[in-house]
Amino acid sequence: MCAQNDNSISYQKLLEGNQKFVADALKIDPDYFAKLAKGQSPPVLWIGCADSRVPANQITNTKPGEIFVHRNIANMVIHTDMNMLSVLDYAVNVLKVKHVIVTGHYGCGGVIAAMSNKEFGLIDNWLRHIKDVYRLHADELVAIEDEQERVDRLVELNVIENVYNLCKTTIVQNAWANGQDLSVHGWVYSIETGIIKDMEVSTTDNGKMESVFRFSPPAP
Numbered sequence: 001m002c003a004q005n006d007n008s009i010s011y012q013k014l015l016e017g018n019q020k021f022v023a024d025a026l027k028i029d030p031d032y033f034a035k036l037a038k039g040q041s042p043p044v045l046w047i048g049c050a051d052s053r054v055p056a057n058q059i060t061n062t063k064p065g066e067i068f069v070h071r072n073i074a075n076m077v078i079h080t081d082m083n084m085l086s087v088l089d090y091a092v093n094v095l096k097v098k099h100v101i102v103t104g105h106y107g108c109g110g111v112i113a114a115m116s117n118k119e120f121g122l123i124d125n126w127l128r129h130i131k132d133v134y135r136l137h138a139d140e141l142v143a144i145e146d147e148q149e150r151v152d153r154l155v156e157l158n159v160i161e162n163v164y165n166l167c168k169t170t171i172v173q174n175a176w177a178n179g180q181d182l183s184v185h186g187w188v189y190s191i192e193t194g195i196i197k198d199m200e201v202s203t204t205d206n207g208k209m210e211s212v213f214r215f216s217p218p219a220p
């Protein structure tokens with residue numbers, strides 16, 4: 001028999017935590033899992049960072065069944081990412097979500113790494129997309145002297161650009177063209193305060209989009 005190390009203790013803790021979760025849920029509602037098993041119709045798709053400190057349900061005080069979730073490093077919307085596109089397509093066209101929210105967070109390791117000149121390996125190819133956001137907003141970012149503030153602003157700009165990336169997908173534009181009720185939003189979460197900042201870039205049509213990205217005129 002192996003001696004338990006810290007890793008196996010934390011692993012075992014998860015299974016014990018699951019038992020507690022089940023017991024607590026059943027205490028409140030004996031039909032809790034039976035109801036959840038019938039299906040899902042979440043009104044929201046969340047595209048967030050994989051960071052362990054930014055769990056969609058906990059920070060929005062929502063429960064299982066309320067948010068459809070996709071997470072990756074630095075909450076990116078990359079137009080060749082089949083994983084993200086599949087989640088988006090299913091959320092919009094099958095689940096008929098009403099809101100898609102890109103949620104970044106201050107202190108994002110992916111954004112900090114992208115701002116550096118260090119080589120991290122395979123992930124550099126992913127982080128390149130954040131460097132592209134930096135390039136698009138270089139004038140504004142270079143003018144910010146405080147490094148922390150510059151990182152914070154790139155986190156915000158990265159969310160805004162990824163909201164625009166979502167709007168540019170055929171999935172979102174076709175939903176709008178078909179008159180589907182769909183809004184796209186950008187948020188930034190502060191791990192230090194727990195507060196979400198709305199970047200106020202909510203979009204419900206492609207009216208303001210550069211024409212080269214439009215697949216159809218805005219819905220009437």
Ligand SMILES: [Zn+2]
Nearest residue numbers: 049051108109
């Ligand atoms: Zn992050």
